[in-house]
Amino acid sequence: MSDDDGTWVDETEWELGSDEFAADLEEEFAPPPVVAVVGRPNVGKSTLVNRILGRREAVVQDIPGVTRDRVSYDANWLGRRFVVQDTGGWEPDAKGLQALVAEQATVAMRTADAIILVVDAVVGATSADEAAAKRLQRSGKPVFLAANKVDTERVESEAAALWSLGLGQPHSVSAVHGRGVADLLDVVLEALPEASAVATTGGGPRRVALVGKPNVGKSSLLNRLAGDERSVVHDVAGTTVDPVDSLIELGGKTWRFVDTAGLRRKVGQASGHEFYASVRTRGAIDAAEVVVVLIDSSETLTEQDQRILTMVIEAGRALVLAFNKADLVDEERRYTLDKEIDRELAQVQWAQRINISAKTGRALQRLVPAIEGALASWDARISTGRLNTFLKEIVAATPPPVRGGKQPRILFATQATARPPTFVLFTSGFLEAGYRRFLERKLRETFGFEGSPIRINVRVREKRGAKR
Template sequence: MSKPVVAVVGRPNVGKSTLFNALAGGMISIVKDTPGVTRDRIYADVSWLDRDFTMIDTGGIEPDSKDIILSQMREQAQIAIDTADVIIFITDVRQGLTDADSKVADMLRRSAKPVVLVVNKVDSFEKFMPDVYEFYNLGIGDPIPISAASRLGLGDMLDVVISHFPEGAGTEEEDERPRIAIVGKPNVGKSSILNKLAGENRAIVSDIAGTTRDAIDSVVKYDGREYVLIDTAGLRRKSKIKEELERYSIIRAVTAVERADVVLMVIDAVEGATEQDAKIAGIAHERGKGVIIVVNKWDAIEKTDKTMREYENQIRQILSFMPYAEIMYVSALTGQRLNKLYDRIDMVIANQTLRVATGVLNEILTEAVAMQQPPSDKGKRLKLYYMTQVAVKPPTFVIFVNDRELMHFSYTRYLENKIREAFGFRGTALRFYIRERKEKGR
């Protein structure tokens, strides 16, 4: 189920982060114990009424001069146009309408993407409404007055945002074809792998960073089965600044991972796994997708009998939060092992959609509890009543206990390991929810 993506664009200090934090309710999608998951708030999960969407912050600008601000805002607007279903354009009622606002509005208007114009810092509708009307001059629809800091008008704004979502967004469920996203840092060989998998030069590949065009999905038939390859095409424009490139590749990864069942996380064998790889992989982990780590350029490595093990250790260490991820060593250049990817993708999808009967789960639970006593605190011991699987993609389990506080993270992990020992679940994350049930009802 693919969630709509909403991108936020606006000048410095108009309140993008304040809005972000207000909507994400402080529960930004950052997993606390996951090393390498982005700490800078680039994206958040937001729910409004019965619609879920992913909100993306296209970038912070803090230069001093007017022209740098404008060129960077154009850059942000372009990212938003490339990746989002709906764009929120934030302006500031106190600063009034500026030249930069008008120029960015022109770009957004030409993009034909739905744009929601938001005027922030309207702490009193009576007092500021005349100033809000000035923003009609941008010619991109009705300005919506809000105050992100006081949380005024956010509901009205969200109503308009979700009204632009495609009918039944997220109903790609009918499409049973596996959706594969190829993600990774710039220049690790994503397009070359895509071309080899697609068996044709569909993406434009050259050695310059930032030559790939906008994302176009390819449908590929292999062994009688159809697959949809989501092209996260790297950058459309070259950026000299490393931070901007990194931020951009994370934004692209978020939008692609959101739509995928299985994520091929491409790592450059020559470079090894890096912090930036961990950030991008963290997105797939949080979203509970199937993950295959594809180590590309394996032909360029001098090998001994220990090379593969040393490599695996390095990757497992940097990506320690996803020990379940499969690892494959390939070369897009020579085509080495690339056709084996399809078998591995099929396996991961089978694991992502595997359902385990409640009876079997509870046998495992009983055995696990017998082998390792549940934790206790001040004489009160954790009791585990039963466990059941409630969802697939990723496989999701609910465990009923007498006291949630007693259920340590480490015990949940112990149970996860027991389930993996029994069923494998290779290549997919597992989710656990702990629910409390009062004793006397037993």
């Protein structure tokens, strides 16, 4: 049944069983499994990633991180979708190398479903390789050892020597020539779940990350939350002795605070410390369900603050903005801060903002309700019937803009997944970015979603048997 103006088509006109349809969409929009490629510089990580992707332009299609620390790419092998994380692009000095490679391995253990450790078979196992292997042995994740630069049969014996790392069979590959890469991928994909277990793991205390630029007060806030309440249940070791998550009881509930840079220990000022901190930040975001971004309200908002917020949005996590050091803000700064927020934080107008002081404890009681609200929005689902009724009214009042002389019609809409709420709109034509933003604004006005990103995916599809 369609409206007289032709802007809507009832879902009963779709030749699809609704249950099967919903299941297919859920599967399609489920977060794909993640394979992390780790190893020291110059072992061929990025070359291997390009080989897996089957395209050399991978480097220019990356998703920007804080530095060139970790870059994620969508990959497909024999019809299986997955994400490859390349951890290349950094060149610390030899002194800090061992710790940094081990750190990289630790973050991969937290945020990937499977890990490939790349080692230069010609050079052999170095102390940095051994440090990474030691961490990975305790990860509980499938770990695959890629013995790279095995360009000829003659180098096979060097690859065999890498059994000593204790990660099982070394898979001989030549990332440059493609030798052995298909065999490696077959084995890796066999071990991967259909959807990312890291992103979907439920049960247990909700996972919270405190992130922000250096010296914004992350440690002070965590210590204040733990100490004042006298309620650190205990520190829970992750997959290895490091990182350590803190279980803290707040508001009558236990929360798992995911370890982030500087939370549990000082980071040395050696070369590479920025890489180290940014890897930890991104790792904490990926391992969390809700992210509390701390911003120093006594200082001007920085590009670093913006980059961290972009990471949270890209990761699709629930968000709370905590403006710390409120005790240092006078009337004049309060006025300029409000102006800065309106100007600089337009992309996250939907996030709840709280002004706190980790030092004095001011307004910390507002943190838990803000976190709970953001998580409720992140988990929220709207029934298909309710969503289509809502959209029908919106479209009748404000139809999509005409493109090329044609009025695009929204045929049917459904929520594919939650965490974050992801909506799929089936349309008869392209919907302008401005109209998508309008729909997002209306969804938020009607259903709330405070503290959660929303994703709107448009599928252009002619209605079957449509009258011309």
